[in-house]
Amino acid sequence: MDSPYSKELHVAIGAIQSAAKISQSVISAEDKGTIKKDDLSPVTVADFAIQALLTATIHHAFPADKFVGEESAADLRDSQTLRDRVWDLLRRLEEDEKQSLCKLPESPDQMCEMIDWCGFGEPGGPGAGRVWVFDPIDGTKTFVQREAYAINVALLEASKQVLSIVGCPTLPVDAEAPVSNTTVDPSGQGCIAFAAKGYGTYVRTLTESLGSTQVRKIEPLPETAMPQDLRAVSCYHMLDSGVDDAHQAIMERLGISSRGCDFLAWVLRWVSLGLGLANMTVWVYKRRDRGGNVWDHAGAMLLFEEIGGKITDIDGKDIDLSVGRKLTSNHGFVAAPRAIHAMVLQTVHEVLQAQGRVHLLA
Structure with missing residues (x-):
């Protein structure tokens, strides 16, 4: 390069x-x-x-x-x-x-x-x-x-x-x-x-x-990505900080039947996205006061963004790396191809509302 x-x-x-x-x-x-x-x-x-x-x-x-x-x-x-x-x-x-x-x-x-x-x-x-x-x-x-x-x-x-x-x-x-x-x-x-x-x-x-x-x-993501093209990376039942049943319901509502890639390490989840092995991930923390560490996400997110991915928190805000060692300005993550990120984000909100977890939204 x-x-x-x-x-x-x-x-x-x-x-x-x-x-x-x-x-x-x-x-x-x-x-x-x-x-x-x-x-x-x-x-x-x-x-x-x-x-x-x-x-x-x-x-x-x-x-x-x-x-x-x-x-x-x-x-x-x-x-x-x-x-x-x-x-x-x-x-x-x-x-x-x-x-x-x-x-x-x-x-x-x-x-x-x-x-x-x-x-x-x-x-x-x-x-x-x-x-x-x-x-x-x-x-x-x-x-x-x-x-x-x-x-x-x-x-x-x-x-x-x-x-x-x-x-x-x-x-x-x-x-x-x-x-x-x-x-x-x-x-x-x-x-x-x-x-x-x-x-x-x-x-x-x-x-x-x-x-x-x-x-x-790595080839860029198609500019006309469709919901049926979604392939997930997540962390299945390995961490107690996330809302597993919400993650599962989001995948089901998006029509994602395969578990896809499965990693404990956040950096490897971003690598999977950046290498095109997956093209979406969602993470909802159990509490609003839980957040990520800057070293688990900084830089690695760029791998996905550089092939046409978009990453926000579950409120739709950009990830703020300036606030300190903890990402206290953001709650969770939503990553997907730019063309359908808004649809994935809306699905996250719909599932959390249906599950009575409105308190996890801003």
Whole structure:
């Protein structure tokens, strides 16, 4: 892809390739160094190591840029054993790493400092400048089960998505729907999906092939999409934050009989949409005060938008990435081809009203 972000893309792809080596070394281990955070979600030594790697590499290339990421280094500062394990992962990567683009922290203290740059970072508003957003492992719950996960890297400018790079170690570059948490790439190569604002969405292998790496541009969605063309991606009975019976009723009312693609990780749901493996998703939270995390959606949504998809919340509002680490200005998600997004959104409202859940609408 020839875009103004060629250097950023080159650096980010190299960093994700190195990050995937870390993740694959941990996913194959019996002890993944898993702990539970305050919100009861899991985090592993791979999450910390990858966030440090991504930050160090991109900071070296773009020293003026800022960062937001899911993890902070508090647990590493509290546990010398955990901190040593994360540092050891990075040191082992350094011994094997031959790519000059990959940069690592110079010490355990700097490692913790760089992780905290992300853990305390904010996307900021229109005057925030360039901010990189990382989810080092999206889908940690499935990762610890040796199933699907993604490494999400996004670049925001003035709080708007301009670049998305997502590493998907378990997803084949030529994947066909339906795909799910248990999908395995038989080649072991995985894929990287990437997009730049105004330049389309592309996919390539995650690992370098023996020959030249093939890059494929994803075909745009038809401008005259019809309801019968809808193909869903969702998360079936894996999270307690959504209204499963509403999601099912919405699919039935839209005439969608197949469960389609099924992923726990939000980033992989956006990847499925961006690669054309699905073309719609709906998510309604059980409460209005529940919302998404910026690292689960920033950048990855661009993959779908760049092929002609439209994404709003269930109130029809654009997703606001400027408000902070939590997407507090929005409730849920509705994504569909632009031509029929309004119809899908109306269906969501009709189902929630019929189910007596008007309180979930604005």
